[in-house]
Amino acid sequence: MQWETVIGLEIHVQLSTQTKIFSGSSTQFGAEPNTQANEVDLALPGILPVVNEQAVAKAVAFGLAIDAEIGKKSFFERKNYFYPDLPKGYQTTQLEAPVVGPGHVEITLDNGETKSIRIHHAHLEEDAGKSLHEDFHGMTGIDLNRAGTPLIEVVTEPDMRSAEEAVAFAKKLHSIVTAIGIGDGDMSQGSMRFDVNISVRPKGQEEYGTRTETKNLNSFKFMEEAIEMEVERQIDLIEDGGKVRQETRLYNGDKKTARAMRSKEEANDYRYFPCPDLLPIILDDDYIEAIRATLPELPDAKEKRFMADYGLPQYDASVLAASAAMADYFEQTVKVCGDAKLAANWCMGELSKFLNQQELDISACPIPPENFGQLLARIKDDTISGKIAKQVFQAMAEGEGSADEIIEAKGLKQVTDTGAIEAMVDEIIAANQAQFEELKGGKDKLMGFFVGQVMKISKGQANPGQVNQILKKKISE
Amino acid sequence: MENKTLKQLSAGLASGEFSSTELTRHYLDKIKQHDGTYNAYITVTEEQALAAAKQADEQIAAGNAGDLTGLPIAYKDLFCTQGVRTSCGSKILDNFVSPYESTATDNLNKAGMVMLGKTNLDEFAMGSSTESSYYGATRNPWDTDAVPGGSSGGSAVAVAADLAPVSLGTDTGGSIRQPAAFCGITGLKPTYGRVSRWGMVAYGSSLDQAGPMAQNAEDAAMIMNALAGFDAKDSTSMDKPVDNYLADLNKPIKGLKIGLPKEFFGDSLDDGIRAAVMDAVKQLEAQGAIVKEISLPRTELAIPAYYIIAPAEASTNLSRFDGVRYGYRCEDPQDLADMYIRSRSEGFGAEVKRRILVGTYALSAGYYDAYYRKAQQLRRMIKQDFQAALADVDVIAGPTTPSPAWKIGAKNQDPVAMYLEDIYTLSVNLAGLPGISVPCGMKDGLPVGLQIIGDYFSEAKLLNIGHQFQQATDWHTRKPTVGGNS
Numbered sequence: 028m029q030w031e032t033v034i035g036l037e038i039h040v041q042l043s044t045q046t047k048i049f050s051g052s053s054t055q056f057g058a059e060p061n062t063q064a065n066e067v068d069l070a071l072p073g074i075l076p077v078v079n080e081q082a083v084a085k086a087v088a089f090g091l092a093i094d095a096e097i098g099k100k101s102f103f104e105r106k107n108y109f110y111p112d113l114p115k116g117y118q119t120t121q122l123e124a125p126v127v128g129p130g131h132v133e134i135t136l137d138n139g140e141t142k143s144i145r146i147h148h149a150h151l152e153e154d155a156g157k158s159l160h161e162d163f164h165g166m167t168g169i170d171l172n173r174a175g176t177p178l179i180e181v182v183t184e185p186d187m188r189s190a191e192e193a194v195a196f197a198k199k200l201h202s203i204v205t206a207i208g209i210g211d212g213d214m215s216q217g218s219m220r221f222d223v224n225i226s227v228r229p230k231g232q233e234e235y236g237t238r239t240e241t242k243n244l245n246s247f248k249f250m251e252e253a254i255e256m257e258v259e260r261q262i263d264l265i266e267d268g269g270k271v272r273q274e275t276r277l278y279n280g281d282k283k284t285a286r287a288m289r290s291k292e293e294a295n296d297y298r299y300f301p302c303p304d305l306l307p308i309i310l311d312d313d314y315i316e317a318i319r320a321t322l323p324e325l326p327d328a329k330e331k332r333f334m335a336d337y338g339l340p341q342y343d344a345s346v347l348a349a350s351a352a353m354a355d356y357f358e359q360t361v362k363v364c365g366d367a368k369l370a371a372n373w374c375m376g377e378l379s380k381f382l383n384q385q386e387l388d389i390s391a392c393p394i395p396p397e398n399f400g401q402l403l404a405r406i407k408d409d410t411i412s413g414k415i416a417k418q419v420f421q422a423m424a425e426g427e428g429s430a431d432e433i434i435e436a437k438g439l440k441q442v443t444d445t446g447a448i449e450a451m452v453d454e455i456i457a458a459n460q461a462q463f464e465e466l467k468g469g470k471d472k473l474m475g476f477f478v479g480q481v482m483k484i485s486k487g488q489a490n491p492g493q494v495n496q497i498l499k500k501k502i503s504e
Numbered sequence: 505m506e507n508k509t510l511k512q513l514s515a516g517l518a519s520g521e522f523s524s525t526e527l528t529r530h531y532l533d534k535i536k537q538h539d540g541t542y543n544a545y546i547t548v549t550e551e552q553a554l555a556a557a558k559q560a561d562e563q564i565a566a567g568n569a570g571d572l573t574g575l576p577i578a579y580k581d582l583f584c585t586q587g588v589r590t591s592c593g594s595k596i597l598d599n600f601v602s603p604y605e606s607t608a609t610d611n612l613n614k615a616g617m618v619m620l621g622k623t624n625l626d627e628f629a630m631g632s633s634t635e636s637s638y639y640g641a642t643r644n645p646w647d648t649d650a651v652p653g654g655s656s657g658g659s660a661v662a663v664a665a666d667l668a669p670v671s672l673g674t675d676t677g678g679s680i681r682q683p684a685a686f687c688g689i690t691g692l693k694p695t696y697g698r699v700s701r702w703g704m705v706a707y708g709s710s711l712d713q714a715g716p717m718a719q720n721a722e723d724a725a726m727i728m729n730a731l732a733g734f735d736a737k738d739s740t741s742m743d744k745p746v747d748n749y750l751a752d753l754n755k756p757i758k759g760l761k762i763g764l765p766k767e768f769f770g771d772s773l774d775d776g777i778r779a780a781v782m783d784a785v786k787q788l789e790a791q792g793a794i795v796k797e798i799s800l801p802r803t804e805l806a807i808p809a810y811y812i813i814a815p816a817e818a819s820t821n822l823s824r825f826d827g828v829r830y831g832y833r834c835e836d837p838q839d840l841a842d843m844y845i846r847s848r849s850e851g852f853g854a855e856v857k858r859r860i861l862v863g864t865y866a867l868s869a870g871y872y873d874a875y876y877r878k879a880q881q882l883r884r885m886i887k888q889d890f891q892a893a894l895a896d897v898d899v900i901a902g903p904t905t906p907s908p909a910w911k912i913g914a915k916n917q918d919p920v921a922m923y924l925e926d927i928y929t930l931s932v933n934l935a936g937l938p939g940i941s942v943p944c945g946m947k948d949g950l951p952v953g954l955q956i957i958g959d960y961f962s963e964a965k966l967l968n969i970g971h972q973f974q975q976a977t978d979w980h981t982r983k984p985t986v987g988g989n990s
Contacts, residue, residue: 066604069829071584072600072705073704116820116824298872303740
């Protein structure tokens with residue numbers, strides 16, 4: 028049977044505010060346990076929440092970025108359940124009237140197809156603390172530093188049909204969040220966490236199958252693996268005559284295993300009701316327009332502009348536009364080297380490879396874009412070849428100076444002196460008389476061999492175009 | 505220093521007749537001597553009180569004292585007070601020493617007031633008799649076999665028995681006005697949002713409001729001047745200028761339009777109270793007020809609406825008492841569920857458990873629409889009834905309670921009978937309006953209270969009416985025989 032996968036996502040995005048959503052505590056990551064928890068975060072008797080306006084502004088910015096309806100009157104509700112890292116015994120969140128209503132996000136797949144994913148809504152809420160199970164000898168420690176960190180939870184419609192679409196969506200959402208600066212998007216610190224709802228149905232069937240929810244995926248790779256594993260599990264289960272149970276699952280990315288956490292039948296009754304300690308958030312058009320005015324260029328618009336202004340292919344444009352920091356780096360590089368396609372190739376190639384290897388973000392790149400542009404300019408004006416440029420790039424990355432300084436210091440300037448190149452060509456011909464006769468006789472495949480040999484004795488510094496020309500001249504002599 | 509009003513004591517401090525230290529010592533001695541009979545206090549903060557009094561004396565000597573500098577006060581044990589146990593009358597908070605100060609008490613401390621201690625209350629302010637406290641029942645000084653009302657019973661008794669010249673209470677459904685009526689003192693519940701709730705342990709968050717419990721309206725006005733005001737830490741507090749509550753006290757009430765809701769004078773009203781309240785109304789008429797009958801048709805519905813909304817809010821407000829971070833934790837918990845269940849089962853008393861269960865039920869899936877949402881609709885209608893009535897009259901007057909103080913133990917086995925006693929006070933909290941109770945007579949040796957309800961932020965007018973009434977009557981000056989009459 029042909030199966031169709033149906034995927035919907037819920038994404039928790041930590042908002043990068045200085046202080047928590049309802050208290051003045053810092054939201055800095057990595058502090059000693061409970062040093063960033065004041066009386067509000069500890070839920071002492073008598074404390075009251077006050078909404079952080081920055082959190083609201085960031086949620087509105089997100090809504091505008093996904094072309095959503097903004098809730099002019101939204102309010103907070105209490106979601107009641109007991110858990111040791113939930114200090115008040117309820118989470119302050121939004122249900123009936125969220126701040127961000129329906130919107131949509133466009134994704135581009137590897138085959139160039141585009142698709143619109145509908146956003147059901149996004150709501151503001153507070154994060155919980157953390158339970159620490161190690162080092163307490165059979166007991167559990169509670170760290171409330173994270174309790175009260177502002178989040179938006181983004182809920183999509185079940186519009187995705189494969190792991191590839193889900194990952195493309197997740198990456199797009201990540202690029203929007205970082206482009207508009209509402210979150211740092213650092214997934215290793217839990218700044219963005221994905222819950223994936225997955226079901227399968229026979230192709231052509233309208234009705235959805237029973238879905239499971241895999242919680243708290245914090246990398247694109249784990250997300251892809253978890254989806255593929257869960258889809259296969261569900262299909263195998265059904266094909267063997269079984270039934271999918273509605274349940275919450277956990278995926279372990281290190282061990283590549285997944286397990287059921289709890290079944291939905293034991294689900295809590297959360298007893299949502301409007302939080303009496305907080306007034307509704309009323310937003311007027313002036314406020315919303317003022318936030319719209321602060322929005323930077325969004326990834327989609329940037330992609331279109333890169334295609335139009337720089338003549339880049341869509342693939343290049345979308346890769347570069349996905350990260351606002353990378354896009355800025357690219358544009359500064361172009362300014363110096365004057366060749367957009369060359370800059371795009373190098374940003375996506377050598378530069379990205381290097382950053383990945385070093386596990387560095389582009390914002391922490393040791394090579395300033397001006398130097399990177401200078402390097403590319405030297406390729407363009409034939410001072411060095413692409414191959415030598417890679418060598419210069421490594422030296423720049425190691426902090427040996429600017430491109431020009433390194434080329435000069437290491438004597439890497441390309442040899443363009445015809446006489447010098449001719450002498451090297453003659454040397455190679457003399458050493459390989461037999462092959463040269465074959466080349467002359469029409470065995471064109473040997474051309475590469477001769478160019479390669481010349482480049483080798485020139486230590487890569489001969490201009491390959493000139494080598495070619497001179498060799499051709501020698502053949503026809 | 506014996507049986508003096510706050511204003512008289514303020515004058516005594518200013519003239520140097522006695523020092524704050526002497527005054528504070530006087531009250532501490534009286535508490536030691538008599539509170540065994542009444543159980544008004546849970547905690548007496550002698551050391552802090554004497555230190556604060558010393559500081560006040562220095563301020564007075566330096567000539568930068570305000571009206572309230574050096575005057576003692578008692579706080580209901582539901583206000584968080586830094587470094588002092590804040591128990592809420594519950595075993596679950598018996599070991600809780602607050603690391604921070606509530607805004608209400610902070611305002612009064614900053615005005616130079618001297619905290620004598622923390623007063624008894626129904627556990628988590630849930631009750632009308634101050635019998636449900638973990639620290640035992642408080643007794644009414646007019647009849648020590650009778651309840652003082654509640655939940656601010658300790659604060660009411662402290663003032664009535666002159667174990668404090670003034671006190672602070674909180675009112676969610678009548679918890680200032682009803683014990684004030686039962687104990688023969690003056691109690692004001694301000695407009696919701698006039699006094700900050702920061703640091704007040706929450707019962708029904710949309711209803712709770714702090715206010716003064718005093719010997720008369722003038723003393724209450726002195727407290728309100730320091731107590732009221734916007735607080736950025738409370739999102740529901742109102743950013744609105746505060747009146748000078750002393751300024752209008754002597755304004756004549758000639759031409760004041762008073763509405764008497766016929767629903768407040770039905771069959772359930774005690775005849776002695778009816779007579780006392782009607783005498784008081786005649787007195788106000790004699791002073792120039794114009795009286796007319798009005799209707800608040802949804803008065804009876806306030807009881808079911810209140811007993812859904814307040815428990816619903818309470819059920820989640822009290823979730824934080826889980827044994828994890830502070831407060832009572834059961835011995836040797838076997839696992840997480842065991843810790844939650846036993847800590848809460850052992851830590852909360854019966855009435856608190858009852859209200860948590862009622863509130864949890866009312867918010868549950870499938871019942872929310874039938875209970876919580878309906879109750880909110882009723883609340884809006886009750887508010888509209890008041891607004892319609894107040895478009896026609898300046899204030900609304902009637903009895904504070906349907907009957908005088910009952911005997912200890914008489915109603916605490918029948919919660920519904922006790923809930924019905926709140927009929928005249930609950931609707932005022934549901935509407936968020938201010939209300940005052942002033943003594944207006946006696947029934948079989950027990951005080952009777954007249955309640956006056958005003959429009960939003962009309963506290964100055966209510967205090968003015970109370971003061972004018974007290975200029976013409978002496979009910980507020982009558983004192984019980986302290987030392988016990990049982």
